[in-house]
Structure formats: C-alpha cells, structure tokens
Amino acid sequence: MTIFLYLRSQNDNTKVMEILIRNKVIEAIKILYGQDVDEKQVQVQTTRKEFTGDKTLVVFPFLRLSKKSPGQTAEDIGTYLVNSIGVISGFNIVNGFLNLVIDNSYWMAQLGNAANDEKYGFRTSTDDSELVMIEYSSPNTNKPLHLGHIRNNLLGYSISEIMKANGNKVVNTNIVNDRGIHICKSMLAWKKLGNDETPESTGKKGDHLVGEYYVKFDQLYKTEIAELVAQGMSEDEAKDKAPIINEAREMLRQWEANDPETRDLWKRMNNWVYTGFAETYKTLGVDFDKIYYESNTYTIGRDEVLRGVKEGIFEQMDDNSVWADLGKDGLDRKILLRSDGTSVYMTQDIGTAKIRYADFPINHMVYVVGNEQIYHFQVLSLLLDKLGYKWGKDLYHFSYGMVELPQGRMKSREGTVVDADDLVADMIDVARKVSEELGKLDGYSDQEKEKIYHTVALGALKYFILKVDPKKTMLFNPEESIDFNGNTGPFIQYTYARIQSVLRKATDAGIVITQQVPAIVMNDKESALIKILSNFPDVVKEAGLNHSPALVANFVYELAKEFNQFYHDITIMNEPDEQVRIFRLLLAKTIGQTIKNGFSLLGIEVPERM
RNA sequence: GGCCCCAUAGUUAAAUGGAUAGAAUGGAGGAUUCCGGUUCCUUUGAUCUGGGUUCGAAUCCCGGUGGGGUCACCA
Numbered sequence: 001m002t003i004f005l006y007l008r009s010q011n012d013n014t015k016v017m018e019i020l021i022r023n024k025v026i027e028a029i030k031i032l033y034g035q036d037v038d039e040k041q042v043q044v045q046t047t048r049k050e051f052t053g054d055k056t057l058v059v060f061p062f063l064r065l066s067k068k069s070p071g072q073t074a075e076d077i078g079t080y081l082v083n084s085i086g087v088i089s090g091f092n093i094v095n096g097f098l099n100l101v102i103d104n105s106y107w108m109a110q111l112g113n114a115a116n117d118e119k120y121g122f123r124t125s126t127d128d129s130e131l132v133m134i135e136y137s138s139p140n141t142n143k144p145l146h147l148g149h150i151r152n153n154l155l156g157y158s159i160s161e162i163m164k165a166n167g168n169k170v171v172n173t174n175i176v177n178d179r180g181i182h183i184c185k186s187m188l189a190w191k192k193l194g195n196d197e198t199p200e201s202t203g204k205k206g207d208h209l210v211g212e213y214y215v216k217f218d219q220l221y222k223t224e225i226a227e228l229v230a231q232g233m234s235e236d237e238a239k240d241k242a243p244i245i246n247e248a249r250e251m252l253r254q255w256e257a258n259d260p261e262t263r264d265l266w267k268r269m270n271n272w273v274y275t276g277f278a279e280t281y282k283t284l285g286v287d288f289d290k291i292y293y294e295s296n297t298y299t300i301g302r303d304e305v306l307r308g309v310k311e312g313i314f315e316q317m318d319d320n321s322v323w324a325d326l327g328k329d330g331l332d333r334k335i336l337l338r339s340d341g342t343s344v345y346m347t348q349d350i351g352t353a354k355i356r357y358a359d360f361p362i363n364h365m366v367y368v369v370g371n372e373q374i375y376h377f378q379v380l381s382l383l384l385d386k387l388g389y390k391w392g393k394d395l396y397h398f399s400y401g402m403v404e405l406p407q408g409r410m411k412s413r414e415g416t417v418v419d420a421d422d423l424v425a426d427m428i429d430v431a432r433k434v435s436e437e438l439g440k441l442d443g444y445s446d447q448e449k450e451k452i453y454h455t456v457a458l459g460a461l462k463y464f465i466l467k468v469d470p471k472k473t474m475l476f477n478p479e480e481s482i483d484f485n486g487n488t489g490p491f492i493q494y495t496y497a498r499i500q501s502v503l504r505k506a507t508d509a510g511i512v513i514t515q516q517v518p519a520i521v522m523n524d525k526e527s528a529l530i531k532i533l534s535n536f537p538d539v540v541k542e543a544g545l546n547h548s549p550a551l552v553a554n555f556v557y558e559l560a561k562e563f564n565q566f567y568h569d570i571t572i573m574n575e576p577d578e579q580v581r582i583f584r585l586l587l588a589k590t591i592g593q594t595i596k597n598g599f600s601l602l603g604i605e606v607p608e609r610m
Numbered sequence: 611g612g613c614c615c616c617a618u619a620g621u622u623a624a625a626u627g628g629a630u631a632g633a634a635u636g637g638a639g640g641a642u643u644c645c646g647g648u649u650c651c652u653u654u655g656a657u658c659u660g661g662g663u664u665c666g667a668a669u670c671c672c673g674g675u676g677g678g679g680u681c682a683c684c685a
Contacts (some may be wrong), residue, residue: 048629058628072664093627096665140685182685328614331681338683345685366614375680401616402678409678424624428684440646468623472616485648487623487634494648502645519615542626554624557633571658573645610648 015538018044020102021055028087045537050513052092053099054531060096070096083367091134102466104584107527110534112517115590116478121536121597123167128477131361132163133171136368137286140177142186143211145280145420147403147476148370154465155400156368157286157603158549165601166544171360174288175352178270179295180345184251186210188244189217189263193567205279206272220244249340256342280420286374286459299342304387305336313386324383334379350387357391364396366547368474371399371471398547401473418476427457427482434484440609455605456490462604463489467513467553487557492595495560496606499592502572506585507575518579522581525566529587532559536594540601549602556598557575563591 022042029037041061047053059074067075072091078091078098087106114120136156139145145153155460156172163170177183190197190213221244228238238444239245247457254262281287305322314324314336324327334473336347367377377397384392402409410417431453435441441449460482468474484490487520506513522530539555542548572588575581596606 043626043628045626045628048632050632053631056629060628063665097629142685177685180685319683332612335683340683344683348685370679371615372679373685376685378614399615404678434648438646438648464622472623474623482634483622486633488648491634491648494646498646498649550624554633561633565637565651567645568642568650571645590678609646 008136017055017102017106021057021081021088024059024081024084024521025077027084029062030064030078032076032080032416033066037062037065042318043069049101051094051097051099052101054102055100056096058096059098067437074098077538104522104527107522107530107534108517108519111530111587111590113318114533114536114594115517115586116515118593119597120590120594122165122542125164125167125169129167130363131169131171132364132366133173133356133360133362134160134366134368135173136160136162137174137281137288138177138369139174139277140182141207141210141270142182142214144205144207144276147418147420147423148410150284150420150423150461151400151465151474152368152370153281153284153286154462154603155398155470157284158466158552158601159366159368159398159547161486161601161603162540162543162547162549162552165540168364171290171291171362173356174286175292175294175297177348178293179255179266179298180213180343180348181248181252183266183270184248184255185217186214187262187269188248188251189213189220189231189264190269192220199275206274207276207280208419208421210269210273213453217244217248248445249425277286283421283424283454283458286603292355294348294352297351297355299351300355301347301349302337302343303351305347306352308336308387312334315445324386326379326382331375331379331382334383336383346376346380346383351377353380353384353392353395354389357389362391365391365394366396366398368398371398371401372397398470400470403474403476405423406477408476424457424461427461428453430482430484431457431460431490434490435610444609452610455607456484456493456610459489459599459604459606460494461489462602463492463553464551466602467557469550470548490610491513492556492560492599493604493606493610495563496592497608497610498567498600499563499588499595500608503585503589503592505573507564509584511582512591513582515586517586518583520577520580520583522583523570524568526584526587528568529559529562529591532562533591533594538599539598543601552598552601556595558591559591559598560595563588 021044022039025042025044025217026037026039029035042060043058045056045058047056057068057074057077060076062073063070063523066076068076074091074093074096078093081088081100082091087103088100090101092101134156136159137149137153139149155577158171160170190210193216194213197209199209202209204212221242224242224244225235225238227233228241233241242517251262255266276558305314308324309316309322314322316322317339317341320337320341321335321339324334324336325333326332334346335344337343353365356365369377374397377399379393381392381395384395386392400605404410405416405418407416432449435449441452444452464482465474482488503513536555539551543551570584570590572581575584599606
C-alpha cells in the first residue's frame with residue numbers, strides 16, 4: 001500500500017496521514033469541481049471521540065467552490081478519498097464534518113513503528129542541527145532556592161529535553177548572580193553579626209546560612225530607616241542615608257577594586273552557597289553544561305557600555321553615570337553604569353550575552369526567566385542590537401508566571417518563602433506515608449525504598465508544576481499538599497509500574513514478547529490506545545515549537561488514563577489466545593515505554609514498583 | 611498614569627477559528643470472582659461584561675470590569 005512506503009521514506013513521520021489526506025483533498029477538488037484550493041483551507045484534524053471516525057475534514061471552506069450543500073460536498077470528497085487512499089475504509093458525515101475511518105491495518109503498522117523504536121517520537125541531532133542555548137535557574141548567591149526557582153528549574157530542564165528530542169543540540173547554561181550590592185548585604189551582616197559562624201560550626205546548609213544573614217541585613221536596615229524617620233528625615237532620604245546601606249555600597253566598591261579582604265570573604269561565603277546549591281540541584285535532577293558567573297562577565301559588559309559611550313550610542317552624564325535613551329523605541333531611559341562606576345544588572349547581562357556568543361555557535365538563545373523581567377529583556381535585546389550584534393533581536397525570553405501562596409507573593413527578605421529543600425523533604429514524607437500504607441515495597445531495602453519515595457515525590461511535584469501553562473500565575477497551597485490521585489505524576493507513575501508488573505509476570509511465565517506485531521483482529525479498546533499512542537511524535541514536535549512541557553504532560557496523562565480503562569476492562573495474562581496475549585503485552589510494553597519517554601521530557605523518572 | 615500579561619465548573623486546569631466547551635479534584639451514587647483498589651463507571655457544575663469580524667468565536671479585533679507585573683544609581 002502506498003501509505004506504508006510513504007511512511008518509511010519519511011524520517012519525520014508526524015502528521016503523515018493528515019498531509020496525505022490534505023493532498024488528496026486538493027486533488028479531489030480539482031477533479032470534482034475544477035477549482036484550485038489553498039492548502040490552508042484544508043483542515044484535517046483528529047476526530048473528536050464522541051463521533052465515529054479517525055480523521056475529520058471540515059468541508060465549509062469548500063462550499064463556494066463546489067456550489068453544493070455541505071452534505072453533498074462531503075459525500076463527493078469522501079467517496080473520492082475512499083477510492084484513492086487504500087487505508088481509508090469508510091466515512092460518515094455530520095453537520096458538514098467529513099469523518100474518515102482509517103483501517104486497522106494502518107494502526108497495526110503504527111504500533112509496529114512505536115514498538116520497534118526505543119526512542120519513538122524523538123529525533124536525534126545531526127551535524128547541521130541547530131544549537132540552542134538555554135539559560136535557566138540563575139540564582140543569586142545571597143539566599144537559598146525557593147518555590148519560584150523550582151518552577152524555573154523544572155521549566156528550563158524540561159524545555160531543554162524537549163528541544164533535544166526535536167533534534168536540536170542543546171547547551172544548558174546557568175548564570176550565577178554572584179556579585180552586586182545584594183551579595184554585599186549578606187556579607188556585611190555576617191561580618192557584623194556572624195561570630196565566625198560557618199556551615200560546619202552550625203550544621204546548616206551553606207545557602208541557608210547565608211540567606212539568614214541577608215534577612216538580618218534587611219532587619220538592621222529597616223531599624224535604621226525607622227530611627228532616621230523618627231528624627232524627622234523623609235522616608236526616601238532615610239533609605240539613602242542609613243549608615244548600613246552606605247557600608248554595603250562601600251563594600252561593593254571595595255569588591256570592584258579587588259580589595260583582598262573583601263574578595264576573600266566573598267569567595268568563602270559564595271563557596272558555602274555553591275555547596276548548598278549543588279545539593280538542591282542534585283535532588284531536583286537538573287544540571288548544566290556551562291556555568292557563567294557574573295563576577296567574570298560584568299567587566300566585559302562594562303567595556304561594551306564604555307564602547308557604546310565612545311561610539312555615541314549611550315550618553316555619559318556629568319556625574320559619570322551612563323544611560324541609554326530608548327525614548328525613540330517607546331521605552332524609558334535606562335541606567336547602565338552608576339555614577340561611582342559600578343555595574344548594574346543590565347551591564348552584566350550585556351557582557352554575559354557577548355561572551356556566550358563568542359563561546360558557542362548559538363542559533364537560538366532562550367532565557368528562562370520570570371515574567372516580571374519582560375521589560376528587562378526587551379531592553380537587553382534592544383541594547384545588544386544597538387551595540388551592533390545582529391543576534392540581539394533574536395533573544396527569546398521564555399517568561400513564566402509567579403508562584404503565589406494563599407497569603408500572596410513570596411518575599412525572601414521577609415522570610416515568607418517556601419524553601420525548595422523543605423518542600424522536597426515534605427513531599428518525600430508524604431510519598432513514604434502513602435507507600436507504607438500500601439505495602440507494595442515490603443522486602444525492599446531501606447535504600448531502595450528511599451529511592452522510590454524520592455522518585456514519586458519529585459514526580460508529584462514536577463508534574464504538578466509542569467502541567468500548568470507557564471504563562472499563568474500559579475497558586476501553591478502548602479497546607480493542601482500535592483495530590484497523588486487523578487491528573488498527577490504518581491497516577492501516571494503507578495500506571496507505568498503496573499505495566500511493568502504485568503510484563504514481569506509474563507516473563508516469569510516464560511512468554512517471549514516479540515517485536516513483530518502479531519496479526520490479530522483488534523478490539524476497540526486496543527485500537528483506541530494505538531491511536532492515542534501514535535500522536536506522540538506530533539506532541540513532541542508541537543511541544544518543541546511552543547516551548548510547552550504542558551502539552552507533553554497532557555498527552556501522557558491521556559495515554560495513562562486510556563490504558564487504565566483498557567486494563568480495567570480487558571485481561572492480558574488471562575487471555576486464552578496466545579497471539580492476542582502477546583499482542584496485548586506488546587501494546588502494554590510500548591505504552592510503558594512511551595510513558596517513560598514522555599516523562600523523561602518532563603524530567604520525571606518512572607519506578608518499576610511503587 | 612504609560613506599557614505588558616492574565617480571566618473557563620467550588621478548586622486546579624484543557625481546547626492550530628470548527629461539532630453537544632474535554633478533564634481532574636470535591637460532593638452524590640455505583641462496579642470490580644481482577645494481571646497491583648493510587649483502578650473503573652454514572653451523576654453534579656463553567657467560557658468576567660458589551661459590541662464587532664466570520665458560514666462558525668473560549669479563541670481574533672475594539673470598549674469596559676477585575677487581578678497581576680513593570681516603568682530603581684535593586685537583581
């Protein structure tokens with residue numbers, strides 16, 4: 001049959017059927033009505049499940065070409081398609097929608113494709129694949145990671161995996177905000193109040209210890225402001241004149257001047273933080289190919305800004321501060337260097353961008369950063385463009401919404417944050433409790449059990465966050481801990497574990513599951529499963545185009561849910577016909593593999609038992 | 611105030627301009643001699659508002675309302 005030859009000739013087999021149908025529809029309209037039709041007018045989509053059929057053609061756009069009723073037009077085209085495409089075995093018409101029925105032989109072949117490909121749905125990169133650099137995480141070294149960072153890290157990692165699955169070469173990068181006035185604040189507070197406390201002496205995780213001093217700085221600062229205001233100073237003036245903030249500013253100048261004592265303290269405290277971060281990253285299962293530090297890139301940014309001044313792109317004021325006037329671009333004036341010559345965030349990002357493009361042949365740069373920085377990236381893109389970098393305009397800011405608590409926004413300075421480490425620890429406790437009640441892990445060692453609790457806890461957390469549209473602000477209520485039932489990670493992990501359990505039983509019974517699909521007559525449940533399964537390559541592609549982990553999450557859930565219905569209604573191991581039994585085992589195995597592949601795009605592991 | 615984003619069942623959330631707006635959770639009721647009861651089935655309940663474009667609008671355009679962000683010599 002032509003369709004199968006066509007399939008084999010295409011490495012990229014997404015939407016093959018839709019494309020074939022579309023081409024035949026164009027042909028049909030030419031032959032039947034003598035008219036040319038625009039490709040975009042031919043809409044072929046998957047039939048909604050309440051109707052009979054597999055693919056649906058919308059015939060409304062053709063009515064003015066056919067000059068016939070919707071029903072008659074659909075009848076004409078349907079007949080033509082049945083005669084010209086072998087695997088279309090029939091059609092029905094409902095309200096101007098032409099539903100095409102595709103023969104089971106086609107779906108059998110689809111299962112064969114999937115079953116014989118461990119990386120079904122994924123494309124591999126080649127020498128001429130595009131290089132995508134993805135920046136995510138981007139922590140400050142003055143406080144530990146919190147729930148907001150978790151959303152960032154999970155999105156960044158997942159987008160990276162999705163881009164890889166679409167055949168791109170990917171470099172995961174992290175820019176560490178390791179310098180600046182905010183870092184000096186925690187250093188200063190430690191110097192004043194720290195009594196030489198260290199992670200070792202206190203038993204605290206390094207990033208947590210440093211974070212405590214950042215909070216202490218803010219408390220001191222607020223006290224001083226209140227005192228000055230009490231003496232009759234205005235709030236704004238007090239904020240500027242408070243002794244401790246001026247000490248912090250002086251410390252930043254000392255740091256930029258390479259003062260040895262300041263630099264030593266800085267290195268020491270940053271190293272505490274890095275040790276802490278490494279632990280959190282490991283727990284979350286995220287990693288980076290290349291880490292940049294702003295302490296290394298800000299000078300490059302400063303040089304770029306000064307070049308801009310020389311070339312008349314930016315202006316230097318009498319007090320030495322440097323500004324970009326973006327009035328003509330519809331934006332405001334933006335400071336690039338302070339009057340004391342020190343750098344700001346924007347300066348650093350200019351330097352970081354420049355060095356990245358020097359280090360890698362980047363085709364596509366993605367910044368995974370919260371939506372409160374939309375303006376920042378708009379400006380960054382413009383500034384780089386003005387500085388003469390042709391890629392400046394191409395930066396893609398993947399912005400995502402805040403994570404809010406029931407009482408509102410998290411504020412690290414006020415200590416109202418959900419700490420990343422605490423949250424994960426809580427999730428693991430819940431997973432342990434649920435698992436112990438079920439007792440499926442009896443006989444496992446404590447170490448094996450802990451590994452599974454970790455997998456399930458992280459699965460719950462990651463799925464909970466990634467299934468939500470990244471654009472949307474999400475509410476997280478720590479009181480109602482994340483569900484393990486319904487549309488959740490553990491539900492899908494459970495489905496996977498269940499499949500593995502059946503496969504183990506089959507192996508124990510000496511059944512060999514061949515890669516060859518047995519030629520049996522499928523029932524409706526079986527073909528329904530294959531139809532969902534065969535969408536996977538397309539979902540991977542769409543997820544890549546839209547940078548959307550949520551599409552993958554929805555797909556995997558749909559697949560798992562359909563499998564559970566199948567599993568509930570139809571026996572696998574008790575099926576008397578051996579060929580049918582093997583077919584079902586192969587189907588189950590392939591679905592398990594696809595769940596695993598889909599979840600890998602979300603950074604979620606699947607357990608063999610749970 | 612300028613600019614940007616968001617608005618769908620009580621709650622969390624789907625839907626390249628297409629059919630009767632699809633799920634989960636919660637509530638109510640039920641099934642399963644089962645290969646893992648974290649399963650399955652039934653029921654309840656939603657597109658903020660007013661115009662416009664279209665054969666067709668949750669979706670696109672304009673005006674409201676509500677919420678959030680941003681416009682720092684913070685990052």
